[in-house]
Amino acid sequence: MQMQMPQPVFHIDPYVYQTLQTVVGKKLVVDTPRGTVRGLLADVKPDHIVIKAVDSDSTFFIRIQQIIWIMPE
Template identity: 60%
Template sequence: MNNYQNDQRPHAGAPQMISLVDPYVYQSLLTVVGKTVVVQTTDGSVRGELADVKPDHVVVNVSGSAFFIRIQCIVWVMPQ
């Protein structure tokens, strides 16, 4: 094993990023991009236009302000 490969391994005890993707939620949200939605999160609800969907978050435009919401925090979504 060369030095380059050794440098790519995580060090013992070093934090690692783990991101869970819910493919069914992701695919469902893609069908309502551009529509008005209500997104219920663990902290409250947000109503606005669903501007973008990524595997780990959505972007909801509310009166010109972008809200980035982690998909893991979404409880339910209701298209208008």
């Protein structure tokens, strides 16, 4: 009998994912439980987004599940 290994489970919101893909390369304001992040949307994955800050060399990786709201800047 083989022992099965636990499998990670990701909850993907397809509407948010598809909408975010349409604004790659644009400036956004993203609110999370840890605060607000402003910058250029560099990439979108099913479970996270990548924001590059405009005023510094900072890069933020934000889980889509942690996004409260998104607004174009």
